[in-house]
Amino acid sequence: MKNLNLALKLKYLHYLKSLGFCYVKPIKDFEIKESFELPSSMAGLKTTVLGCHLCELAKTRTNVVFGEGNENARVMFVGEGPGEAEDKSAKPFVGKAGELLTKMIENAIGIKREDAYIANIVKCRPPNNRVPAPSEVASCKPYLEKQIELIKPELIVALGATALNSLLGQNHSIMKVRGTLMEYKGAKLIPTFHPSFLLRNPSAKKEAYADMLLIKSLLWKH
Numbered sequence: 347m348k349n350l351n352l353a354l355k356l357k358y359l360h361y362l363k364s365l366g367f368c369y370v371k372p373i374k375d376f377e378i379k380e381s382f383e384l385p386s387s388m389a390g391l392k393t394t395v396l397g398c399h400l401c402e403l404a405k406t407r408t409n410v411v412f413g414e415g416n417e418n419a420r421v422m423f424v425g426e427g428p429g430e431a432e433d434k435s436a437k438p439f440v441g442k443a444g445e446l447l448t449k450m451i452e453n454a455i456g457i458k459r460e461d462a463y464i465a466n467i468v469k470c471r472p473p474n475n476r477v478p479a480p481s482e483v484a485s486c487k488p489y490l491e492k493q494i495e496l497i498k499p500e501l502i503v504a505l506g507a508t509a510l511n512s513l514l515g516q517n518h519s520i521m522k523v524r525g526t527l528m529e530y531k532g533a534k535l536i537p538t539f540h541p542s543f544l545l546r547n548p549s550a551k552k553e554a555y556a557d558m559l560l561i562k563s564l565l566w567k568h
């Protein structure tokens with residue numbers, strides 16, 4: 347939230363600059379609000395996110411990819427960021443990686459894709475599908491945090507190292523920790539391989555399948 351507030355202050359300074367100010371003396375009793383509250387409804391949050399220009403990715407995106415699915419989902423999948431197909435369609439995981447993710451959800455876990463919620467760490471496509479920069483993650487993370495707060499999933503599946511480490515603010519090796527039960531703000535967190543990695547490394551699909559079975563067993567527990 348601190349980074350979002352700083353980014354908002356920066357945006358305000360850019361606005362002043364666009365009006366012609368080059369230096370502003372401190373104005374007594376003038377205060378930029380220290381805390382910024384995101385909307386507490388999913389529809390309101392989506393409106394805010396669709397109008398976001400807090401980072402460089404806003405300049406090159408075609409569409410903001412907010413996320414989609416059941417707002418009361420028990421399980422939420424978190425990817426890295428939109429690719430080309432997602433940027434064009436404004437929907438998460440609709441390209442080749444998305445087809446594989448849908449199969450993992452429906453065939454291995456045994457729930458419908460629409461019954462889960464799918465979102466990304468950053469909501470706008472990084473150019474050439476590069477890994478999002480830490481500053482881009484920092485600007486965008488409050489949106490994902492709010493989505494998680496509103497959905498209250500029992501289980502979060504972090505797809506790949508970027509999703510896992512951006513959520514936890516750590517530096518885990520996905521090779522070492524995939525398939526282990528972790529925790530994020532009271533929800534269970536399971537890291538697994540990103541579907542794009544699985545497309546490039548099909549031999550890792552058996553481990554990902556085992557992770558899906560663990561997810562299934564956790565969802566069946568009650």
Ligand code: URA
Pocket residue numbers: 425426427428429432437438439440441443444466542
């Ligand atoms: N890869 C991701 O991480 N997210 C998407 O939405 C699509 C591909």
